[in-house]
Amino acid sequence: MPIQKLLGGTADVAASIESEVRSYSRSWPAVFTSARGSTLYSGQDAYVDFFAAAGSLNYGHNDPDARSALIDYLSRDGIIQTLDMQTEARLSFLRALEKYVLRPRGLDGYRVMFTGPTGTNAVEAALKCARLATGRTEVLAFQGGFHGVTLGALAATSNASKRRGGGVPLANVARFPFDNPEVPVDESVEWFERIHFANRSEAELPAGVLVELVQGEGGVNVARPNWVSGIATTCTRYRVPLIVDEIQSGCGRTGPFFAFENYGIKPDIIPVSKSLSGLGLPLSVVLLREDLDLVTPGQHNGTFRGSNASFVTSAVCLSKYWSDDALQLETECKSELVLDALQSSGVAARFPVRGRGLLIGVELPSGSQADKVISSCFEQKLLLESSGRDGQVIKIMPPLTISKSDLAHGLDIVCRAVQSI
Numbered sequence: 001m002p003i004q005k006l007l008g009g010t011a012d013v014a015a016s017i018e019s020e021v022r023s024y025s026r027s028w029p030a031v032f033t034s035a036r037g038s039t040l041y042s043g044q045d046a047y048v049d050f051f052a053a054a055g056s057l058n059y060g061h062n063d064p065d066a067r068s069a070l071i072d073y074l075s076r077d078g079i080i081q082t083l084d085m086q087t088e089a090r091l092s093f094l095r096a097l098e099k100y101v102l103r104p105r106g107l108d109g110y111r112v113m114f115t116g117p118t119g120t121n122a123v124e125a126a127l128k129c130a131r132l133a134t135g136r137t138e139v140l141a142f143q144g145g146f147h148g149v150t151l152g153a154l155a156a157t158s159n160a161s162k163r164r165g166g167g168v169p170l171a172n173v174a175r176f177p178f179d180n181p182e183v184p185v186d187e188s189v190e191w192f193e194r195i196h197f198a199n200r201s202e203a204e205l206p207a208g209v210l211v212e213l214v215q216g217e218g219g220v221n222v223a224r225p226n227w228v229s230g231i232a233t234t235c236t237r238y239r240v241p242l243i244v245d246e247i248q249s250g251c252g253r254t255g256p257f258f259a260f261e262n263y264g265i266k267p268d269i270i271p272v273s274k275s276l277s278g279l280g281l282p283l284s285v286v287l288l289r290e291d292l293d294l295v296t297p298g299q300h301n302g303t304f305r306g307s308n309a310s311f312v313t314s315a316v317c318l319s320k321y322w323s324d325d326a327l328q329l330e331t332e333c334k335s336e337l338v339l340d341a342l343q344s345s346g347v348a349a350r351f352p353v354r355g356r357g358l359l360i361g362v363e364l365p366s367g368s369q370a371d372k373v374i375s376s377c378f379e380q381k382l383l384l385e386s387s388g389r390d391g392q393v394i395k396i397m398p399p400l401t402i403s404k405s406d407l408a409h410g411l412d413i414v415c416r417a418v419q420s421i
Helices: 003-017 064-075 089-107 119-134 151-156 160-164 185-196 225-237 259-263 307-320 326-344 368-381 403-421
Strands: 035-036 039-042 045-049 110-116 139-142 171-177 210-211 242-246 267-271 282-288 353-356 360-362 385-387 392-398
Touching: 003 392, 064 307, 089 307, 110 119, 119 139, 119 151, 119 210, 119 267, 119 282, 139 151, 139 160, 151 160, 151 242, 151 307, 171 185, 185 225, 210 225, 225 242, 225 259, 267 360, 326 360, 326 403, 368 385, 368 392, 368 403
Parallel strands: 139 171, 139 210, 210 242, 242 267
Antiparallel strands: 035 039, 039 045, 110 282, 267 282, 353 360, 360 392, 385 392
C-alpha cells in the first residue's frame, strides 16, 4: 500500500477512535514502517533518530544480534509468558546482569526485583521497599524530577500538568529544590539536612530519598558531584535509603552503565528500565541492598513481570556492550562531538547547554520556540523532542551506537533549526 494512502487512513482512524492522550503521533505526523540503527523509515523517507524512543533504544533500532537471538528463541518455541516462574531465559538474564553490571560495579549481593513492564512499576516497587524497610511513609523527592505516572510515582513527580492527571490528592511526598548551580553546594546540602532530617525523631525521618542525578524530563539538569555526595552522606548518616532513579539515565546513556558511577556513590535502591531489554521490549527491575528486600510474595506483582523475550535480548546486549568499556568511551567521545558542534555553530554562545553523555539539552527562551525547532527538524527528517517545565529544552538523545556521520548530519539540522528562530 502506498505510504500516502496508509498515512491518510491512519490519520482518519486516529482522529475518529484514538484517545486524546496520544502524544508523539501528533508531534510527528508520519506513519513509520521500519527502523534500523539510528534511522526510522516512513515509506521511502528516512528520519535520523535523536529521540531513541525516550531513551529506551540506547543500542539503536533492531540490534542485529539481539534480533537474531530473539528470532531463534521464538523459532524453537521459547516460552514467552511465565509471570515470575523460573525459565532458562530468566536465569540467563540474571547471570548476565550479575556478570556485566552488578559485580563490576561493586553491587555484589544486591537483589534483583522484577517489578512489571515499565519504569513507573519499578519506581512504585522502590518506594514500597523503602517504606517497608523503614516503617515510614513520607518520601523526599526533588523539584524537576520525573518518576512515572502511576499514583505513587506521580506523587514524586514534579511536573504540575502530569500531576493533575492523577485526579486525586497525591500525598506522602515532600519536595526539595534540585541542585542549582547558582546556589552554593554547602548551603543547599545544609538546608536539605536542616529541613528534612535534623532534630527529627527516627519516626519523623523520610522513608527514602528519590532522585535523578541527571534530570531528563525536568530539562536535562545535571547535579554537581559535591551536591550528590552531600545528599548521599546525609542519607547514610540518618540511615535513610537513597533511591537513585536510573530509568532514563541508565544503561549507558550518560557514559557509564549508571549515572551514579560518575559521582562515586552507591545507592541503596536503583530502579532500572527503558533500554534494559536492549531491543525496546518492556523490562523493568529494582536493584536493592539485601537488607531492604522485605517485600513478600504478592505484595508487589504483575502479570507481565516475566517477559522472557526481553530476558533473551537483554542478556545478548549486556554481553555485547558491557563486557568492556568500549561503549562508554564511544559515548563520551560522541558527547564531545555534540558539544563541539553546538559551540562551533554559535548555539552554545546564545543558549544554555547542559547534559552528560548523549543526553544533552539546549534551553531556549520558551516552549513555543522549542516547538518550532522540533517542527523544523521534523521537516528536515530528524526526530527530536523537548523537556523542561515549559517544554523549553530541546533534548539531543540519539542511540549510543549512532554513526559519527549520522550524528554530524543530525547536529547540522538541529543547529540550523535553532539558529533560524
